[in-house]
Amino acid sequence: QLQLQESGPGLVKPSETLSLTCTVSGGSISSSSYYWGWIRQPPGKGLEWIGSIYYSGSTYYNPSLKSRVTISVDTSKNQFSLKLSSVTAADTAVYYCARHGGFPPPNWFDPWGQGTLVTVSS
Amino acid sequence: QSALTQPASVSGSPGQSITISCTGTSSDVGSYNLVSWYQQHPGKAPKLMIYEGSKRPSGVSNRFSGSKSGNTASLTISGLQAEDEADYYCCSYAGSSTPVVFGGGTKLTVL
Numbered sequence: 001q002l003q004l005q006e007s008g009p010g011l012v013k014p015s016e017t018l019s020l021t022c023t024v025s026g027g028s029i030s031s032s033s034y035y036w037g038w039i040r041q042p043p044g045k046g047l048e049w050i051g052s053i054y055y056s057g058s059t060y061y062n063p064s065l066k067s068r069v070t071i072s073v074d075t076s077k078n079q080f081s082l083k084l085s086s087v088t089a090a091d092t093a094v095y096y097c098a099r100h101g102g103f104p105p106p107n108w109f110d111p112w113g114q115g116t117l118v119t120v121s122s
Numbered sequence: 123q124s125a126l127t128q129p130a131s132v133s134g135s136p137g138q139s140i141t142i143s144c145t146g147t148s149s150d151v152g153s154y155n156l157v158s159w160y161q162q163h164p165g166k167a168p169k170l171m172i173y174e175g176s177k178r179p180s181g182v183s184n185r186f187s188g189s190k191s192g193n194t195a196s197l198t199i200s201g202l203q204a205e206d207e208a209d210y211y212c213c214s215y216a217g218s219s220t221p222v223v224f225g226g227g228t229k230l231t232v233l
Contacts, residue, residue: 037222046125047160047168047211049222063220096167102174107156107215107222110170110179 002027004097004113012091012120018084022097022113029078030055035100037109038071038082040093048093052100053080087120094118126151126212126225133231139200142228144212145193150223152193156215159188159197162227163208171210172197199230207232 008020022036029036037052051061053071061069070083084091094117098109127145134140144157151157155175160168170179172188175195185200195214199206212225 046227047213047224049213049224052221060218060221062222102156102215105156105215105218105221107154108158108170108173108213109160109168110173112167112169115167 002099002111004099004111006095006097006113006116008116008118010117010119012087012118013122014088014120015086018082018087018091018095018118018120020082020095020097020116020118022080022082024078024080024099029073029080030075033101035106036073036080037098037100037106039096039098039109039112041096041115042090042093050082050084050095052106089120092118092120126214126223128210128212128225128228130226131229131231133233134199134202135233136202136204138202139198140202140230142197142199142210142212142230144195144197144214144225146195146214146216146223147193150193150214150216151190151195153217154215155190157188157190157195158213159186160211160213161206161208162211168211202232204232206230 003025012018035052038050053059068085073080094115096115098112100106159172162168176188211227216223
């Protein structure tokens with residue numbers, strides 16, 4: 001079945017750029033029916049959507065993070081990636097990737113990766 | 123776009139039914155029947171339980187059901203079981219400018 005797996009550094013220094021990759025297995029990221037999304041969860045807090053991408057490269061972002069976020073896709077590797085610039089301690093969170101599907105518009109996330117904790121600290 | 127409003131906690135005894143509310147606005151929950159619900163056990167990734175308001179993914183127990191009235195969506199769990207103890211999050215489509223908004227989450231305790 002479809003599986004997603006996040007990878008990337010677990011520690012990032014303040015003011016630097018956080019970079020994560022999500023590898024999709026058991027299905028093609030080029031499916032015309034789905035977007036692919038990033039969601040994060042600060043320790044002990046709720047979920048926050050970061051942004052989503054279509055296999056064609058079309059993206060949409062959370063307005064509150066848009067100025068610092070770039071999401072890209074590599075269909076040859078069945079991967080999509082997240083870059084978050086100028087990070088601060090407030091960006092410390094578990095970062096999840098997930099398939100973003102639905103009607104359209106896409107409106108649900110399933111399945112999710114296991115998540116990866118990224119800590120922003122010097 | 124503000125987060126959707128959920129109660130911080132709800133509780134119930136085994137076998138009982140509970141309902142978790144998710145209150146939005148006419149710009150999100152009220153305008154679209156595109157609310158999804160997620161269950162999250164400690165240290166685990168969220169799991170989709172309900173999508174597009176009231177649809178259940180394959181494999182999700184029919185004890186879970188979703189509904190909507192006006193600007194408020196609801197998740198009802200009937201025949202409460204110990205394994206239902208978890209955090210629950212709602213999520214709604216909110217238009218093209220901010221397509222995704224989550225609720226703050228509700229901790230369900232099975233007494």
